[in-house]
Amino acid sequence: xxxxxxxALLVRQDPIExxxxxxxxxxxxxxxxxxxxxxxxxxxxGLPALPGLEKRLADLPEGEVRxxxxxxxxxxxxxxxxxxxxxxxRFVTLSAKETPLRDVxxxxxRRSGVTVDxxxxxxxxxxxxDLKAQPFLQALDRVCLARSDLQVTLVDGKPKVAAGTTAxxxxxYSDGFRMKLRKxxxxxxxxxxxxxxxxxxxxxxxxxxxxxxxxxxxxxxAVATSPSGAPLAIRSTGEVALxxxxxxxxxxxxxxxxxxxxxxxxDAFDMALVIKDAPSDLKSVSALRVKARYRFQVxxxxxxxxxxxIRRTTMLGELPYSVHMxxxxxxxxxxxxxxxxxxxxxxxxIDVESAVVVDSAGxxxxxxxxxxxxxxxxxxxxxxxxxxxxxxxxxxxxxxTVDREVEFEFKDVKLRD
Numbered sequence: 102x103x104x105x106x107x108x109a110l111l112v113r114q115d116p117i118e119x120x121x122x123x124x125x126x127x128x129x130x131x132x133x134x135x136x137x138x139x140x141x142x143x144x145x146x147g148l149p150a151l152p153g154l155e156k157r158l159a160d161l162p163e164g165e166v167r168x169x170x171x172x173x174x175x176x177x178x179x180x181x182x183x184x185x186x187x188x189x190x191r192f193v194t195l196s197a198k199e200t201p202l203r204d205v206x207x208x209x210x211r212r213s214g215v216t217v218d219x220x221x222x223x224x225x226x227x228x229x230x231d232l233k234a235q236p237f238l239q240a241l242d243r244v245c246l247a248r249s250d251l252q253v254t255l256v257d258g259k260p261k262v263a264a265g266t267t268a269x270x271x272x273x274y275s276d277g278f279r280m281k282l283r284k285x286x287x288x289x290x291x292x293x294x295x296x297x298x299x300x301x302x303x304x305x306x307x308x309x310x311x312x313x314x315x316x317x318x319x320x321x322x323a324v325a326t327s328p329s330g331a332p333l334a335i336r337s338t339g340e341v342a343l344x345x346x347x348x349x350x351x352x353x354x355x356x357x358x359x360x361x362x363x364x365x366x367x368d369a370f371d372m373a374l375v376i377k378d379a380p381s382d383l384k385s386v387s388a389l390r391v392k393a394r395y396r397f398q399v400x401x402x403x404x405x406x407x408x409x410x411i412r413r414t415t416m417l418g419e420l421p422y423s424v425h426m427x428x429x430x431x432x433x434x435x436x437x438x439x440x441x442x443x444x445x446x447x448x449x450x451i452d453v454e455s456a457v458v459v460d461s462a463g464x465x466x467x468x469x470x471x472x473x474x475x476x477x478x479x480x481x482x483x484x485x486x487x488x489x490x491x492x493x494x495x496x497x498x499x500x501x502t503v504d505r506e507v508e509f510e511f512k513d514v515k516l517r518d
Contacts, residue, residue, distance in 0.1 A: 117146060121153045128166045136169065143173045148184075151177040182399035183503045186313045188214075190277035193240040199227040202251070205244060206262060213237040215310055220263035223251060237309045239274045260310060273391075273509035277309035280391060280509040283368075285516050288361055289381070298383065299360045300376040300516060303368055306393050313397065315502060316449045318371055320392040325376060328387045333379060335389075338362055339371035342440045371443055389511040400501035401452055408458070408493045417495075420450055424495060426488045431458065431468060431495075434479035446478065453480055455498040458488060466493075 120142075127139035143150060154174050161167040193212045197205050203224040206217045215237055230247040232240050241260060245251040245267045252265030271282045283303040291297050306317040319337035327333055336358070344356035353370075355362045360375040374391070376383075406424065409415045414425045417433060421444040425432045433456075435444045447453060458466040468482035 117149055118153055120146065121150060121157070125157060125166070125170070128169050136165070140169050140173060143170075144176065148177055148180060151181065179399065179503050183397050183505065186397050186399065187505065188311050190236055190309065192234045192236055193232050194234050196231045198229050200229070202226045202228050202244070202262065205230075209237070209240050209244070213240070213309075216259060217241065218256065218259055218261040220261065223262065223264050226251075236274055236277050238277065238279045238307070239272075242272060255310070258310060271511055271514050273511050275507045275509055277312055278393070278395065278507045278509075279307050280393065281305045281307075282511070282514065286363065287379075287383075287517055290361070296381070297377075298379045298381045300379050300383065301360065301362050302374045302376075302514075302516075303364070304372050304374060304391070306372070306395075308395065312395075314395045314505075315398045315500065316446070317393050317395045318449075319374065320394050320506065322392060323374055324388070324390040325386050326388040327380060327383060328385055330387070331380075333376050333383075333386065335374055335376045337371070338373045338375060339443050341375065341442060343443060344440070371446070384515070384517055386514040386516065387512070389514050390508060391511075392506055392508045395505045395507055396449060396502045397505065398500050398502050401455070401498035402501050403496070404451075404499045405494050405496045408488075408495050417451075417497075420447070421445070422447055422450075426458075426484075426493075429484045429487055431456075431482040431484060431488065432479065433482075444478075447480060448477075449500070451500060452498040455496075456482060457496050458484060459494045459496060461492060 124139045124143050127135055130136055130139070143154070151174065154170055154177070158167065158170050158174055161170065191213050193209050195205070195208050195212065197208075201224065203219045205228045206219045210216050226248060228244060228247055230243055232243060235243065241253050241262065244262065245253060246269065249267050250264060251262055252267055254261050254263060254265075273280050281304065283305050285303075286301045288299045288301070289296055290299070304319065308314060308317075318339060321337065321340045323335045323337060325333040325335040338355070338357040341358035341360075344359055345354075346356075347354045352363055352365050355364070355370060357373075357375055358377055360377050362370070362373055362375065364370055364373070404418055406415065406418045408424055408426060414423050416422070417424050422433050422435045425434070433447060433453075435447070454470055456468050456470070458468060460466060466488065467485045469485075471481045471483065473480065
């Protein structure tokens, strides 16, 4: 009896359970604003509320209260999945004075939980620096900058510090995520005595190696400020209208909202920022804030579409991609349309390696994905036999994803010498 009383007392003293009980009651209030506020407060509790909400959900009848709790539960379940693929960021604090590089990297590995390899020929080089609660990538960058004769590379998915020249490119950090400015270009164009200055900044995103994100893109709403404090109209190439696309072999040229963007092999077109009609004397940006969408895959959703025969084109379900097949070849592609933003890259939408063709008899025809460089707008496959049926079914997996929004901030970014 005493044990039961103690257990009951502990339940009554659980602050989360007490809070949930009050919020569930508010979900049944007549006032809509009160119900909305109760939902927001449930979300604010976070994942610790999930077990209690799941228990309540099992006993609730259909209705608005159940629907609201289910929405919160679904949100928490997805956050729990993200936690599985996106480990908690750990920060590094250490001091080193003429300490061998191997020992510095071993300590960073221990404190961050991410192993860093060290090349044998640089292991004994002395390093002097102070790190105070800095995320893993920033800590490694600081190590390399402290000496200027080191660089970080990825070898089999693991970071390795080896000999090399440190690229002192502007970088910004947010927890375990990093944004780098890769290159900048300024173009002056015009006609009939009028000129216009446009700026293009190519960027790169990455993250601590154990952050298993699927893809990352700049989000709309970048903010830039000139040295005088005036706002600059800056947007990513993925959100502005396209005016053309010209391939010149080694390089390609696109026009994003009439701004010429030149990109080379390895550049991702949707990872560039444009400043249209910039001041002609603009040499730097005093502040630059960019939000990025890191996408984590938490599952797949089977999907299919009927292919209307050889040499005919059909749409890939509701996605902005077309399907075309001929002989043993099958293509999935999109064409950037003038005046419209760039469509999402297909690998952000489906598992491109899951595609298979099924004939009218139900027999699968295996597809082999041909190699692509970078984030491509077209994918080609080779089938194991000719695609001869007039009507076949293409099966593939849509990606079930969760996005994480990360914001980066730069100060005093130099655009030209």
